[in-house]
Amino acid sequence: MIRPNNSECEVTAKAKAGVAIDDAAAQAQASGRQSAGRAVSYRPMLRFLATQDRNVIWLLPGIALLPVDGTTLGLYAPFWSPISPVLFAVYCLCNWRQLHIVAVKYLPLFLLPVVCIILSIPGWLRFGIHFNAAFMSLTGLFGMLATLGALVIAFHIKRIPWNMPIRLLIAAYWCSFAVGVVQWFSIHLRFEPLVNYFSHLMYRQYITDSSVWGGGRSQFLFAEPSYIGMHLFGILLPLMWLMRGRDSIYAKRLRDLIVVYAIGAMLMQAGTRIVIDSVVALLVAIIVHNTWHDRKQRLRGMAQFAGACLLGLMGVLADSRLTSIAENGAQGDGSFFARIYQSLDPLCGLLTHPWTMFTGYGAGNIINAVWAGASKAEQLLNGLGMNGGAATGFAAGMNADTVWTMCAYTSVVAEYGLIGLVLLVIASIVSMTRVFDTAAAEHGVWSKTVICWLVLIVYLYIQCENYAFAALPLFIFAASKLRE
Numbered sequence: 001m002i003r004p005n006n007s008e009c010e011v012t013a014k015a016k017a018g019v020a021i022d023d024a025a026a027q028a029q030a031s032g033r034q035s036a037g038r039a040v041s042y043r044p045m046l047r048f049l050a051t052q053d054r055n056v057i058w059l060l061p062g063i064a065l066l067p068v069d070g071t072t073l074g075l076y077a078p079f080w081s082p083i084s085p086v087l088f089a090v091y092c093l094c095n096w097r098q099l100h101i102v103a104v105k106y107l108p109l110f111l112l113p114v115v116c117i118i119l120s121i122p123g124w125l126r127f128g129i130h131f132n133a134a135f136m137s138l139t140g141l142f143g144m145l146a147t148l149g150a151l152v153i154a155f156h157i158k159r160i161p162w163n164m165p166i167r168l169l170i171a172a173y174w175c176s177f178a179v180g181v182v183q184w185f186s187i188h189l190r191f192e193p194l195v196n197y198f199s200h201l202m203y204r205q206y207i208t209d210s211s212v213w214g215g216g217r218s219q220f221l222f223a224e225p226s227y228i229g230m231h232l233f234g235i236l237l238p239l240m241w242l243m244r245g246r247d248s249i250y251a252k253r254l255r256d257l258i259v260v261y262a263i264g265a266m267l268m269q270a271g272t273r274i275v276i277d278s279v280v281a282l283l284v285a286i287i288v289h290n291t292w293h294d295r296k297q298r299l300r301g302m303a304q305f306a307g308a309c310l311l312g313l314m315g316v317l318a319d320s321r322l323t324s325i326a327e328n329g330a331q332g333d334g335s336f337f338a339r340i341y342q343s344l345d346p347l348c349g350l351l352t353h354p355w356t357m358f359t360g361y362g363a364g365n366i367i368n369a370v371w372a373g374a375s376k377a378e379q380l381l382n383g384l385g386m387n388g389g390a391a392t393g394f395a396a397g398m399n400a401d402t403v404w405t406m407c408a409y410t411s412v413v414a415e416y417g418l419i420g421l422v423l424l425v426i427a428s429i430v431s432m433t434r435v436f437d438t439a440a441a442e443h444g445v446w447s448k449t450v451i452c453w454l455v456l457i458v459y460l461y462i463q464c465e466n467y468a469f470a471a472l473p474l475f476i477f478a479a480s481k482l483r484e
Contacts, residue, residue: 048164055094059154062087063165066470067176067231070223072203077136077466078404080223081203085143085468088150098153105434106148108427109476113141115423116363119416122355123362130400134364137415143468151477166239166250170257173236177261180220183207184268187216214335218270225270226335226463229277232258234460234471237281241288241449242478272321272333273463279312280459284452331386339463341377341391343407346414348373348380360417367400369414408461432476445480453479 049056062084068074074081092099103110116138154160186194187207198219199205206219217225240254265274286308290301316322324332331337349369350357361369374395378388405411412421433445457475 044164044167048161052160053095053158055091056154056160058087058091058094059150059160060165060168062091062150063169064172066169066235067173068221069227070203070219070221071201074203075139076203077140078402079204079406080227080466082143082466082468084470085146089143089146092146092149092153095153095158098157099149101157102149102152105152106431106476109148109431110145112424112427113138113145116141116416116420119359119420120362120365122359123365123368123415126353127361127365127368129362130364130367132364133367133400133403134362136401137363137467140467144473147468147470148473148477151473156477163247163250166243166254169239170250170253173231173257173261176221177257177264180218180265180268180270183218183220187218218265218268220265220270225265226273228261228265228271228274229281230460230464230469230471232261232274233277233281233456234469235474236261237285237456238453238471238474238478241453241482245482266315269319272319272335275312275315275319275322277460279308279315281456282308282311284456288449288452337386337390338394339406341381341394343405343410344377344380345370345373345391345395346405346410348376350413350417351376356417357413358417358419360413360415360420363415364400366405366411366414367398367403370395370398370403405465406463408465408467411465411467428472428476432479434480447482449482450479453482 065083065087069080069082069084071081071083074083075086092102120134154165155162182194183198185191186198195207199207199211202219202221204213204224205211206213206215206217206225209215213224219225220228222228222231236254236258240251240258243251243254262274262278265271266278283305286301286304290304291297292301316326321333321336325336326332330340346361346366346369349361349372352372356369374392377391380388381391382388405414409421412424416424453475457471460471
């Protein structure tokens with residue numbers, strides 16, 4: 001037998017070693033590509049940004065900062081300091097060609113600021129003009145249009161995938177809830193560094209015990225605790241309805257967020273309004289989620305109604321402020337009573353000058369309505385056995401830049417009259433019913449869910465005066481897109 005010599009063995013060994021090295025290198029390269037692929041899969045935000053126009057960087061922060069409307073970082077307004085409307089406005093300006101399309105489609109709404117300026121002229125001529133307050137009022141209207149324009153441009157014209165913005169919004173509200181939990185612990189554990197930090201961060205703080213607004217409460221990142229329901233049931237609940245026919249996973253995530261947020265806020269005793277808002281929203285949700293012509297579901301819905309009413313009664317008994325209102329009437333809670341005379345002053349001002357009921361006092365002139373109606377409001381409250389001096393005291397302590405009503409309807413009527421309010425309602429309904437996709441046109445706009453959504457919004461704005469809040473623009477844009 002012929003045996004290979006040593007040199008042949010060495011050559012063979014080197015060849016095998018080379019092949020092994022090449023195989024290892026190929027495996028390492030393939031493994032590197034797979035690792036890179038896995039790394040990319042964990043970066044959905046980067047993939048999303050890579051597939052969109054660069055100006056989407058204004059849209060996403062605007063969505064993420066929706067729950068941040070009470071910090072010193074936002075734009076000043078009498079009772080909130082939002083950031084999102086500004087970012088939405090920048091996004092619209094970056095897409096000015098598409099904005100022109102939006103303005104044509106929603107022309108009644110986009111003409112509204114012009115109409116409001118025209119309605120303001122008589123009031124400005126008669127009572128003068130407070131430029132800063134007028135600017136805040138009109139920019140509130142433009143902020144509403146900017147929010148609507150951003151939604152239409154992004155999700156109707158450009159067809160941006162909604163999953164990433166929804167995911168971002170859910171994460172943002174979870175973060176704001178976490179902030180509220182941290183605030184609660186810092187308050188009850190007397191951790192002064194955090195308490196002082198949040199008291200300086202918030203524009204109108206409810207954190208410290210010395211707060212004139214009723215301290216010792218978690219505020220999250222909202223302008224005040226009573227806005228919790230505006231966010232949960234004006235933004236998140238309608239989004240859950242929108243997702244119900246599109247993605248059950250996101251609908252469930254939104255539902256869980258709403259439930260945890262509402263229960264957590266009540267357990268932390270963040271405010272009284274969240275208890276009332278939760279019961280109202282629960283009743284509306286029961287109507288939405290039951291088929292009432294079906295006998296079994298009708299019986300189930302009636303049982304759910306009874307349970308919701310029982311929960312509401314338990315909420316009243318468990319909340320000392322609600323119990324005080326139930327026992328002592330409107331004056332049983334200072335905040336609730338303030339809501340009454342803060343609206344009563346300007347409404348009585350309309351009666352003092354009857355022509356203002358039609359055109360209002362003008363943009364930024366709510367303070368003139370308050371001053372004109374304070375004495376009548378005092379007489380009315382005294383006649384009802386209440387403290388009328390609170391109405392005149394409120395008027396004496398306010399100026400054009402700080403006055404508020406805490407009611408959107410009162411503000412609109414005081415500034416732009418009944419004509420302005422009626423035109424706002426008509427423009428909103430006309431714009432909402434302008435359907436731009438075939439599927440929605442086939443089944444129509446007015447479904448049970450849309451009607452319930454409208455009722456919920458009408459209720460929520462009774463205690464929110466902010467024109468640029470996202471609840472109304474979202475309704476106008478998305479009502480026709482609901483899937484029953």
